[in-house]
Amino acid sequence: MSLIAGLLPFTHEAYFDFSCPEVAERQREAFRYVRQTYLGRSFPLILGGERVELTDTFAVTNPAQNAEVVWRFPKAQREHLERAVSAAAEAYETWRFSDPLQRATILKRAGQLLRARRMELNAVMTLENGKNWTEADGEVAESVDHFEIFAREALKWAQPKPVEPMPDEHVTMIYEPIGVVAVISPWNFPSAIPLGMALGAIAAGNTVVLKPASEAPLSAWLLLEILEQAGLPKGVVNFLTGEDDQMGDPLVDHPRVRMVAFTGSKEIGMRIYERASRVQPGQIWLKRVMAEMGGKDATVVCADADLDAAATGIVQAAFGYAGQKCSACSRAIVEDSVYDEVLAKVVERAAQLRVGPGEEAFEVGPVIEMRQGERLLRAIEEGKQQAKLVLGGERVQVEDCDGAFIQPTIFSEVPRDSRLFREELFGPVLAFTRARDWQHALELANDSEFGLTGSFYSRDPHKLDEARRRFHVGNLYLNRKCTGALSGTHAFGGYNLSGTGAKVGGPDYLFWFLQSKTIAQKY
């Protein structure tokens, strides 16, 4: 009997309605709790289930208040990396044979535990990566969904695939895990992204060494705590933090690592892809690499589209979390005949966004750190030589905050050969480009080394069909914004240099973490 037959239909975790005063008060209370409980604390590594404290630590700071150290994490050394990989390799010998139903049970239980702590994790995320309440809540809700979706996937992939029968043999094709997976994640989705990659690995029966981004490690640390409370055996996920030169290349190069699951920048993803291709002394496999990277995502607006809906979608996707999403709309490509009208609508909406700390639920929060703020301001200055600045472009001094707050910024008449059009800037900067007609708009949208998300607005079924066929992205959204993929529904991952095309939250994702074995037994 199929193991998945007994499951209730899946439903996505509902978001909190912060417009309700009681709900908002509970979120404020969660901030007070997190500040009281975690502020100033030093968190340990987790190696083979053991908490390992180090005196050498680094500070995690609040992006809204750079002077505020919220918590600290250890600077692990090579010996800790060795311990993490050994613990994962040892745990693999048991976990690989664990019953998928038991794996699924642990994940489902962890989902319930996270559900009860959602507001706490929202507050942690805001304090370490600057998301506002709604953005943090969206991501923590996605993490709850991941637990449920990956539990289901564990059961689904436990079933053998049918093959053509033989008269004198019993033949099956089954799926087996592959080994120790190094999971390396970015700061901008510090919960759902490390969790998605780690759950992909463990749901399939692998074990993990998790190295989160140093800017925001507590969101992932707490998920591991939750997984342990749900019954995850020691060593199945090991947690390492530290400097990139100690924890980056050495982890990728390690001969006992079977796979690297990475999400982050194109530069680091390409470096990992190349390094992992070298077979190290003692290594007896070719490493598998999943590298999900950046985007330069476009929204195309056709003349026949609902222009108000398009303008709203563009603003949400360009300036949500200050544009710091791989899926963010950073290019609006609009048909000439409605270009000025759409630009005016977008500028009007964007100008109303309030800039300030995520903890106080402002719409546009700080960028992750001062250096990134300075990088953005330089790109904006350069952009002024290539295009017309129509909104923003400056740093905002927010009262009592020293973080890097950048105004929602819009350039118009951005040429296709400019940096504004081509480079992922990863901030609240939107480039408007004029297209002769809708076909030209599609051509411009596809003129990118990336291919992650894209939106296309039109009322014409023929144009929508053409967009389905020709818009070269992994996640295409028709008549809606290009951010906000939901686990289990919008399998997420891109084309071209946006990555290896693994689609997290989708029906094929677990296959990345599995190998198939054919077994033929003569009767």
Ligand SMILES: NC(=O)c1ccc[n+]([C@@H]2O[C@H](COP(=O)([O-])OP(=O)(O)OC[C@H]3O[C@@H](n4cnc5c(N)ncnc54)[C@H](O)[C@@H]3O)[C@@H](O)[C@H]2O)c1
């Ligand atoms: N495609 C996606 O699904 C997706 C999702 C989120 C973010 N992103 C991308 O991530 C980027 C932002 O995140 P970031 O700034 O944290 O990215 P990053 O590449 O700088 O860092 C990502 C991770 O790699 C680690 N790292 C650094 N050097 C390393 C090395 N030599 N070897 C191994 N690991 C190393 C970092 O410590 C971090 O944990 C953006 O480009 C964004 O588009 C992509």
Ligand SMILES: N[C@@H](CCC=O)C(=O)O
């Ligand atoms: N999955 C997220 C983006 C993650 C990248 O930063 C979205 O769909 O908006």
